[in-house]
Amino acid sequence: MASDSAISTVRGKYNATKISVWWDMEECEVPKEFGIDVITENIKIALQKINYCGPVSFSAYVDTTRLPSLIRGALESTGISLCHVPAGLKDDRDKKMLVDMLSWAIDNPAPAYYLLICGKKDFSFALQQFSMRGYDILLAHPANLCDALFPSAKSVWNWTSLLSGDFPIASGESHPKRLLGQAQGAVRMNRNAFPIPILFTPNRNSDINEEECQPPSKYKSVSVALHYLKEEKMIPTKENIQDFIRYGDRGDRNFDVEEALNYELKHDMIESQNLGDLSLYLPRNGYLWECVNPEGGREDQYSKATWDFIESFLSSSDGRIEMTISECRFEACLKLRNLCLHNFRLGRIIS
Structure with missing residues (x-):
């Protein structure tokens, strides 16, 4: 006892x-x-x-x-x-x-x-x-x-x-x-048949210490980033994964994305595919989702009221400050979405 x-x-x-x-x-x-x-x-x-x-x-x-x-x-x-x-x-x-x-x-x-x-x-x-x-x-x-x-x-x-x-x-x-x-x-778990790689699954061998099998928690960030990019209709490139992890709502500016990508690839948590000159990263056994072309934006895809709202925000003191301190396009667009474009996918805003 x-x-x-x-x-x-x-x-x-x-x-x-x-x-x-x-x-x-x-x-x-x-x-x-x-x-x-x-x-x-x-x-x-x-x-x-x-x-x-x-x-x-x-x-x-x-x-x-x-x-x-x-x-x-x-x-x-x-x-x-x-x-x-x-x-x-x-x-x-x-x-x-x-x-x-x-x-x-x-x-x-x-x-x-x-x-x-x-x-x-x-x-x-x-x-x-x-x-x-x-x-x-x-x-x-x-x-x-x-x-x-x-x-x-x-x-x-x-x-x-x-x-x-x-x-x-x-x-x-x-x-x-x-x-x-x-x-x-x-x-x-035994069949390794997860629809999406939500979290790392340790080997269930009773002779192995599970804590030793668990990867550092930061390596799970790539899988979370892919889930986010899919919801926001963004292309799953290394650059977009890096932007989400470093500049998202809970961003970590010092995160080593290269190391995390290599780890998840090595342990079959994600997979890499090439689309022309683009290297894409997808959930294991996953497929490429519908994405918005980041260079395909047109002025007429937004209504005049939306453009007026954006212009009003960007010309305000708060808007100018938020855009000035943003370190990249992703962070600036994320702030736009969170502050004044709630109904739009981030991929569409970036385009």
Whole structure:
């Protein structure tokens, strides 16, 4: 039997582990009977009831232009990071959340915890991959929960019970769907049949220390970059991968892209293909997606109202400062998209 000191050590590590909360505000709205000011506090209380006591970060995804300024300010004052996703673009919220969740994994290797507040099946594969790589998955869902999400979750709340700070309504640990999901996942791992290389998969040989098999987390950045470039309709060249990693929202200016590319190529995490004089990098067993020609832009592809909006921004003091301090075309266009062209793919803006 383990000693009390050993148990205390394990509990201490468990309690101090980071927890990231990913909230789809469009699907899981706050009922009128709940005050904005108690959301984060009650969620932390619910987590503490099952011994998740580490630092908690909150990311909420919503069309912020639809939120009254008072509500927006109240949410941000409680520590919630609001991520603007324009309404009306199909699945954009899900895609943005998935990219950000993958990016968070790069900076926060397992053990760490994901709490997903959503019920869509689009997240089932990603949650399964995170779970197999040592992340604890917690789930809060609206009434229309997709069954495919349940097998990966250790604990499950319905949305209102989490908002109330209650205990989870179920545990996924011994649920038949969770056990089935783990068995199916093991088969996929043995066959090396991943639709996309979300994260590195270590050799499961019991004689090998998995920590020694795990690559440094920075090497996972190329796969995340490819996923991002696909969503933004950009060509997967070394230059674009480098720009995303160095100048994206969580950029690392000193990142050695050449070293990371060589590592992922060597370990079959990605593959290289030539298209004429272009060297392209793609997910393993992947294919080239629809891309926007970066040199094919035309003035008439934007409406006059859009051009007027761009001109107004660029002539403002904030606009001039942001463009002046930008180090490359990618960074400047990303700022344009984030600040005033929310409805456009980055590839289109760069063109």
